[in-house]
Amino acid sequence: MPRVIVEVMPKPGILDPQGKAVLGAMPRLGFGGVVDVRQGKRFELELAEEVTEDQLAQVRQVAEALLSNPVIEDYTVRVEAS
Amino acid sequence: MPRVIVEVMPKPGILDPQGKAVLGAMPRLGFGGVVDVRQGKRFELELAEEVTEDQLAQVRQVAEALLSNPVIEDYTVRVEAS
C-alpha cells in the first residue's frame, strides 16, 4: 500500500528534554561520540490509493495543522519508495 | 556534522494508541484518504567525527538498549546523507 512518511522534529533552539536525556545517558552506555541528540516523531500514513500531488498537498496540511505544532516543531513529508 | 538517524516504530501487531488517535482525528480535518497511521519516534544523533562502521555498531547498541524497547518496538539506523 502506498505510504507517506511525516517526520516532525523540535525546532532548533527549542528545549528538547527527551533528546537531552538521551544525550546524557549515552556516556553511561559507554558511547561517547555523540555531541547532540534531538528526538522527534515519525508518522507512517498508509493511503488507500496511489499518492497523487493533490493528496500530498493534503497530507502537508495535516502535518502542519495536526501532526506538528509550528510554534515548536518543523515537519517534512515524503512518499515512501515502495 | 555527520548525523545518524534512528527510527523507532511500534512492532506490527502491537497496539499503537497514538497512531489510532491520529487516524481518528483525520476525518475531522476533512482528510479521508488514510487507512492506517502508525506513530513512532525519530532520533537525530550528531556525531563528533565521521561515522565509522564501529560507531554505527555502537549506535545500533544504543538504539537497542536505550532508544527502543525491543519488546514492543523495532528500530532502524542509518547515516544521513550530508
Add this chain to the structure above:
Amino acid sequence: MVTFPGSLDDGDARRAVGLAGAEAVALWHGDHDLRGVDAVILPGGFSYGDYLRSGAIARFAPVMAEVVAAARGGMPVLGICNGFQVLCESHLLPGALIRNHHRKFVCRDQRLKIENASTSWTHDYVTGEEVTLVLKNGEGAYVADLATLDRLEGEGLVVARYLGDDPNGSMRAIAGITTERGNVVGLMPHPEHAVDSLCGPGTGGLPFFTSVLQSLAASAPAASAGTPPPQGPPPLQGHSSGRELVL
C-alpha cells in the same frame, strides 16, 4: 464547561463554579453552539487521550470553533492545564506547552505568584499575592520564542509564575498567561482543586471563579442586569444566587 472525551477535571471545575455562586452548563465537544453561556472553562484532563500532543486533537473539536469566536469577541475563557494546552494549540494564546524537563508527570502543591490581577479571571487577587494551587501535568513546560516572551513580560500578560524550585521547566517560570484584553487566561496549575481545604491545599483557587463573576457583572449592560446584586458572600449553591451568570 466543555467536556472533551478524556476530560477529567470537569467535575471539579463544576464544583468550583458552584462554590463561586454560578451555574455550570455542560458543553459537549461535538456541540455547535455555546448555549448562551457567559463564560467558558476548558478543564484539565487528557482530551482524546492526548497521545499526539496535549490539546492537539481537541483543538479541532466542533465546539472549539465557537469557543475561539467567542473568545475573540471578548468572552471570558479560562483554560486550565489541558485547557491551557488547547488554547495554545488553537492559537488563542501564544507559545506552547512541552514535556516537563524532568520527563515525568508531576502532581504537587505548588506556590505561585499572581502577576496580573486585572484579567477577567484574577480580579479578586492582588498583584503579587502568593497562593498555593495543585499542579499536575506531564506536558507543562511553557515555551515561546524570545520575542514573544519579552512581549508577554513587557505588556504584563504573564498572569502567574511558579515560586520555589522549578516544577516543569517553564521559561521564566511562567504558570499562566493572558491576552491583551485579559479575557482569555491559560493556567497550568489547577485552581479548581484548591477551593475547599478538605480535599485540596486550601481555598487559594476560589478567586479565579469569583473574579469572572465580578468582571461579567461589571461589563454587563444595564438591561441584562435586571436582578439586584447579591448581598453578602455568594451562597454555596448556584441557583439561589441573584447572579444570572451561566458558565
Add this chain to the structure above:
Amino acid sequence: MTETQTRQLDTVAHAQEHPDVAQPWAELGLKSDEEAHLREILGRRPTSSELAMYSVMWSEHCSYKSSKVHLRRFGEQVTDAMRKHLMVGIGENAGVVDIGQGYAVTFKVESHNHPSYIEPYQGAATGVGGIVRDILSMGARPVAVMDALRFGPLEAPDTQRVLPGVVAGVGGYGNCLGLPNIGGETVFDPSYAGNPLVNALCVGVMRHEDIHLANASGTGNQIILYGATTGGDGIGGVSILASEAFDTQGSARRPSVQVGDPFMEKLLIECTLEVFAEHLVAGIQDLGGAGLSCATSELASAGDGGMHVWLDRVPLRDESLAPEEILMSESQERMMAVVEPAHVSRFLEICAKWDVDATVIGEVTDTGRLVIEWYGDTVVDVPPRTVASEGPVYERPFARPIWQDSLQAGDASTLPRPTTGEGLRATVLQLVASPNLCDKSWITNQYDRYVQGNTVLAQPEDAGILRVDEQSGLGIAVSTDCNGRFAKLDPFTGAQLALAESYRNVATAGARPLAVTDCLNFGSPEDPDVMWQFAEATRGLSQGCEALGIPVTGGNVSFYNQTGAEPILPTPVVGVLGVIDDVTRRTPIGFTTEGQQIYLLGTTRDELSGSEWAHVAHGHLGGLPPVVDLEMEAQLADLLINASRDGLIDAAHDLADGGLAQALVESCLRYDVGARVWLPDELDPFVALFSESTARVIVAVPRSEEVRFTDMCAARRFPHVRMGVTDGRGDDAVLEVQECFSVSLAELRAAWSATLPTAFDD
C-alpha cells in the same frame, strides 16, 4: 483471512476424524494427567482451539488449581458478624460491601508481576487497567486506585530499569483515567530482584441496586463484545498452536506483551456506566487474563449453561489471527455484555455515542454447551463449566522448610545496638534515609491524587480516604500493607501482621474497618517449602479475619514469583477497607499545632527480629516476628475511631516499620512541626525507639481534650502514656528525645527525602 484459510482448520469434525494428531500439550503447560482428563471430558482429542482454551483456563493463574483448597478457608470462615456488611462475597469479580446510606463499595487487589518485569511501563499500566475493569464489571464507578510495589535492591541496575517504568505506567494509566491514586507501598528487598511485584488495587462505588454479576442467563440473549479491537497481545504461548499445528509462518513471532490504551478505557467506563444506568445489561464480564476464553466460558457457566459464539465476528486489529489466537488474545480495554434482544439497538447506540466499537458475537442457548463457530465450522464444543470452574485441583504437598527452625533461632538479640545518644541519633538518620523508610514522593508525585475532588487523605497518610457523599460526608478509607520479612520468619503470623497493620492504618485515619482484599504473592507452588508458606499464610489470614470480624471479599494469587530456585519473600499483601461517617473527622498523621500532648498507645516490647533496623543496620533476618494481638488491635481501633469522632485527637500515626522513631519523624515532617519527647523509664531507649511491637500508635491531643482522652483510655484499660509535646515549627523546629539527642527537622528532611531522587534522577 488469507493465511488462515489456507491452513487446515482444526474443527471438531476434523478432531474426530484425526484422533492422533500430535499436539503441544506440554508446551502449553498441561500435565499428562490433565491431558487425559481433558480427553475424557470431550470423549475425543480437543481441537486446537479447545486446547488453547483449556490450557489457559487450567493454568495456575486462571484456575487457582494449587491455591483453591487453601482459599476455601476464606469462604468457610465467614461469620454472621462478617456477613453483616457483605453484599457479595468471594467468588465474583470483586466482593461488595454495604457502607450505609444506600451505598455499596467494591474493591480488589490484583497482581501484574511478570508482565511488569518484561515491560515495566505497559505491564504496570495494563495491571491498573485490568483491575479497573474488574471493578467496573460489578456495576460500580471506579473511584480510586492504589499500588503495592516490591523491587530488588534500590541500587541494583535492574531496579533502575524496572521502577521508573512501573511508576510511570501506574501513573500514566490511572492519571489518564481520572482516578486518584490514594496510597500504596514501595518496598525493596533482594528477593524481588528479577521478580518485582506490581499489585494494583481499585475501589468502586455504586448504589445498592446497581450491583451487576457476571452471568449469561436468558436463552436468546445476545452476547456483545465491546471496546478495543482484538490483536495479538499476550498470546506468546498459544502461538505455538497456530504455528506448529498448521504452518510455521508468522504467528510464532506474535508479541506476548499487552499495550494499554487508557483513553479507550476511559470511554469504556463512561459507556458501561451509561448502559448500566439504562438497565440494558443482563450480565457482564471484563476481558482480562485469557481473554475471550475466560469471558465466554465464565459467563456461560454462571448462567443457563449454554452459549453460541460466532468467532469470525470479533473485530480484529490483525486480520491474520487464527481462531486459537483470538480466543487467547489478552488485548486490553474490552468487555462482554449479555443483553436482551430488545435492548441491543439501544446498547449499540450508546456505544456509538462514546466511539466504542460493539459487536454482537453470540447468544445464550439452553444446550449446556459452549459452541464456537469459525466461518461456519465448529471449532469448540465443550461443557463450559469444565473450562471455567471445574478445572484440576491440586493438593500440593507442603512441609515446614528444614531451614525454618534455624532461621527462627538466629534472632536479632545478638546484634550490636547503639547505646549512646549520638549512636541513636545516627541510627535515626540512617533509617529515615533507607530505601524502605525514605520519602516516597518521587513516586507518589507522579500520581494524580486530587482528580475528582474527593480525596480527603492520600499518601503519605496511613490510609487513603475518599469522600463518597458530598452532602453527608460519608467516606471510605483503604490501606494496603505487608511485611514480607515477617512473613518469611513466620508466614502464619506474618499474614496476620499484614492484616493487623492494614486494619490499624484504616482505624488510625478514623475509619471503621469493614472488609479485606488480598494479593498473595509467593514462589513456586511445586516447592513444598513455598506451599507451606502459602498454607500458613492463608490459615493465618483467615483466622485473623475471623478474630477481627471482617471478611475477605476477594483477591488474587500470584505464584511462581522466583528467580531460579530462589523464591521471593512470601508477600501476602492485605488491603483493608473501612467506612467513616463524616470525612471531616478523619485523623491525619501530621502534627499541625504546637503545644499538643503526644501520647503513645499500646505496649512496647523488645521486638527487633525482622525489623527495619536489623535489615538496614545489619542486613540481618532471623528470629520471630513481633507478637500479634488482634484483641488489642480491635480495642485500639475502637478507641481511635471514637477519639476521632469525638474530636479528641488532632493527629495519629501508627507505629510499624522503623518503630516509634520513624513515626515521630513522619508526623513532624508532614507540616514541619517539631516535638520534644521523653522515653518511658522502664524501657531501653533503643528498644523504645526502634522496636516494631504491634498495636501501637502515637496521637497528638489538644490540651483542652487531654482529660477526656485519658479518661477514655483509662475506661477501656488501654495502655497509654504521655511521652511528649509538639514544639516549634518551621525552619528551627527540632525533634528532641530528651536525655538522648536532638535533630533538626531540616537535617531529617534532607536525609529522608534525598534517597529516591539521588537514585533515579539523572
